[in-house]
Amino acid sequence: MVRTLVLAASLVSLAACSPAEEAEAPAGDTAASDAQAAPSPAPEDDIRHFLMQEYPDGLPMRYALAWSDLDGDGADEAIVHLVGSYFCGTGGCPTLVLTPAGPMWRKVADISVSRTPVTVMDTSTNGWKDITVAISGGGGEAGDALLRFDGEAYPSNPTVQPAEVTGVTGTVLIAEEPDFTDLAAEDGSGG
Structure with missing residues (x-):
């Protein structure tokens, strides 16, 4: 008992x-x-890991990174401008827009042939802020391409419709001559 x-x-x-x-x-x-409570990695580290997984191992690249809440949900999206011989041509280099998706990131833009500066506008389309990237070279008209969210993504090529060349300005997220981070130097593999 x-x-x-x-x-x-x-x-x-x-x-x-x-x-x-x-x-x-x-x-x-x-x-x-x-x-x-284990410390969570810094958002910059998350982006670095995303880039290392997304692109071939050891690929030399530099990137410029900015943050902005483009969809108004209170969480910042990452805007990443990549530079490297693997990515870039006479028309420019790619710019990514990544949104948090749980513990991962999801691409809502993989904008080819873009240049800096990258700006965010006060206007929105389908609940996301409009953005601009500079375009020039490759035989096309130079200017700023206005990119509007179509409900799933931003246009992938800023030199063709539905992107529009515009003279409108917004808040610069990535400067015309940004500070770049060398991915190879960060991961310890050299350059």
């Missing part, structure tokens, strides 16, 4: 401790809370 009561008391005691209660550290006990 005593054994049954001890067992029952132990089960009640265990049931009273929910995982949520166990995860909470007593007030002022920062060591316990720090040990339980």
Whole structure:
């Protein structure tokens, strides 16, 4: 009988401790809370890992990165302008727009033949801010191409319709001569 009561008391005691209660550290006990909450990687590291997975291993590239909440959901999208001989031609280099998708990133734009500056406009289309990229070279008209979100993505080629060449300006996200990060130097593989 005593054994049954001890067992029952132990089960009640265990049931009273929910995982949520166990995860909470007593007030002022920062060591316990720090040990339980693993630090999440910096958003810049997430983008670096995305680029390393997306493009061939060891591919020399540089990129410029900016953040802006393009869809108004409170989470910033990453705007990434890539530079490297693998990507770029006489018309320019690619610009990516990545949106958070759980712990990953999803492309909502892979804009070819673009140049900097990259700007965000005050206007929106289908719930996303309009953006511009500079275009020139490759035999096309130079200017700023206005790119509007079509409900799924931004146009992939800023030199053809539905992109429009415009003189309208917005808030510059990536400067005409941005600071670039060398992906090869960051991952330790050299350049």
